[in-house]
Amino acid sequence: MARIGIAGIGGRMGKLLAEEIAAAGAALAGGTARGDDPAVLFAASDVVIDFTHAHAAPVHAAAAVAAGTPLVLGSSGLSDAEEAAVRDAASHVAIVYAANFSPGVNLMLAIAERMAASLPGADYDAEIVEMHHRQKVDAPSGTAVALGRAVAAGRGEALRMESGRDGHTGPRQTGTVGFAALRGGQVVGEHTLLFAAGSEHIALTHRSFDRRVYATGAVRAALWVVGKPPGLYGMKDVLGM
Known part of the structure; x- marks a missing residue:
């Protein structure tokens, strides 16, 4: 059973993700709130889903590399530098990065x-x-x-x-x-x-019409990326398109 962690578990998307993790038969490894050390969550998880803020993306990507834990990233509005940090991290660990998980x-x-x-x-x-x-x-x-x-x-x-x-x-x-x-x-x-x-x-x-479609897609991506080699993947890979 995959252990899925949620960055920003207390937010609107975080709560939906927790429900969809349970519906998928996976285990909730835990979550972080603002100010928490993400390293603890990544160490306890097989994969982490992040729908927080664009500025947190490089931090979570670095934590993913340090723990060797795949990351599913759905934050939007990343700057060129933040996207570059994610791409660099993907050379060391599997990351699914998508603008939309529907x-x-x-x-x-x-x-x-x-x-x-x-x-x-x-x-x-x-x-x-x-x-x-x-x-x-x-x-x-x-x-x-x-x-x-x-x-x-x-x-x-x-x-x-x-x-x-x-x-x-x-x-x-x-x-x-x-x-x-x-x-x-x-x-x-x-x-x-x-x-x-x-x-x-x-x-x-x-x-x-419902944010749940994004949560369902992100959990699907999380289950798919566990065990994948390092690389920057998208939802096309997850959906086999």
């Missing part, structure tokens, strides 16, 4: 990449609109950025973001991916990818 969102990412490969940026403008609850602190969302990266990958180029439009911005740039972030109420998560050409529009939308 199976539906990950299928959407795969479809977005294939659509972008067939809809060139010279003819189709790509726009991403996302909405989340009013407490979310980062924008655009990690899932929105992942969608933008999927579009760029499909087109075989680096992501060029066009966001925060305000005032006299001039015409839209060709080949960029536009982002718009909406915040309000208690929306769990909504993402729409729009390809807009002069003769047609194609929209791809995903809506989350």
